[in-house]
Amino acid sequence: MKISVVIPVYNAENYVLQAVESALQFDEVYEVILVEDQSPDNALLVCQQIAEKYGRVQLYQHPDKKNHGAGPSRNLGIEKSTGDFIAFLDADDYFLPNRFDAEKELFKNPKVDGVYGALGVHYYSEKAKKQYYSLFGDRLTTVYKKYDTYNVFLGQLHMLGSFGLFSIDTLTVRREALAKKMNSLFQPHLRMHEDTEFLLRLSYYLNLYPGIIDQAVAIRGVHENNRITKINSRVINPAISRTLLWKEIKTWSESENDISEEVRLHIDRMYRSFEIAKAPVFKKWGMIIKYLFTDYKSIRSGLYNINFRHSLV
Structure with a gap:
């Protein structure tokens, strides 16, 4: 497998190195694509240092060097990637050693367009845990049982009762299927929930299969400045x-x-x-x-x- 890992980077100077190194632990990861999105912190400098240190890391910015959001940054990363498979990772999250165990076997079947798994949670500070434990707890973000491919679409629409969900961090897709079956990727005008909208359309067009769904294959890093905490603290309605x-x-x-x-x-x-x-x-x-x-x-x-x-x- 030749996997391209796409990481959009915004305001993540303290976390992006961990994210990159968690991806580079795998021989299957052919390249890590960093897309720095005009961060207000020192993330660009940190990304430049990472790209200089690791030969498999490529660093890009948007042509106008301005902030465009996570969706367009992922789109640019997909455009620049050259692997046969594409995986996604947020800059404040990280992969676990079992991240691609299921993918190695499932992608032997050419009918499998994509594989998803379970996401765990890590609190970067006691303050973050105190504020957001009621939201995330210590539970997995996962699909609760194995569904056939069509029902993944219905489950994300909330039409199957207690379906659960999966995260962009746990998704790996076949590049060829993405190019042939998706007319558009992440919607650039959605600043929030762009990954949810993308995953829903993806499950309609592509054959998505469950990988490891009973234990975490990646970790969501929760801190005071990431977007999901801002939503739930009502900074964003x-x-x-x-x-x-x-x-x-x-x-x-x-x-x-x-x-x-x-x-x-x-x-x-x-x-x-x-x-x-x-x-x-x-x-x-x-x-x-x-x-x-x-x-x-x-x-x-x-x-x-x-x-x-x-x-x-």
Whole structure:
């Protein structure tokens, strides 16, 4: 296997070396692609030092040297990569020694387009643990049982009950399948949840298989400055960011003729529920009354999301 590991880097001077070295431990990792995204800290200097030290590390910035976000940075990394397989890693996370154990066997089957696994959690400080333990705990981020490829798509749409989820850090995809089956990669206009939207479309177009899902193959690093903690501490309004996510999914689903009416209706309802969640109080109850008589299932999640705190990871 020749694996390209794509790492977008923003404000991660204290973590990126660990991420890179966790990828370089594998002989299968052909190259590590760092895309530095105009960090406000010294991440660019650290990345330059890493690239000078390790021959398998390539460093890039956007042509205009400006900040574009995680999605466009991953897109640039994919464009620059040359391996047969592509894996992703956030700069404050890291791989475990079993990261590609399942992939070595599963990718022998040419029908396998991608493999996903389980993600653990590490708190970089006691302050981060105190603030966010209720969100992440010590549990795995994983899909709870092995599903066939079509049901991975339905599971991510929340149509299979307790499905679970998987992280971009645990995904490995066949480069050829990505190029042939995906019309677009990460959506550049989504600054939040761009990985969730990408993984959902990916599971629709590609045949994704479970790898190791009962133990961690990578670790999410939780600290005071990463994006998911900012969302849950309400620096970023979670209802608004989720509304934008489901609006994007809704727009995409309307362009796909093969998506069933049942799936389209479910996506509409998810979008409506977050529209209700983010609406001001005077408008919120008007929307609830409207959907109570026209499509009451649209308000079930919306009612729950009024006091927003859950289902953000």
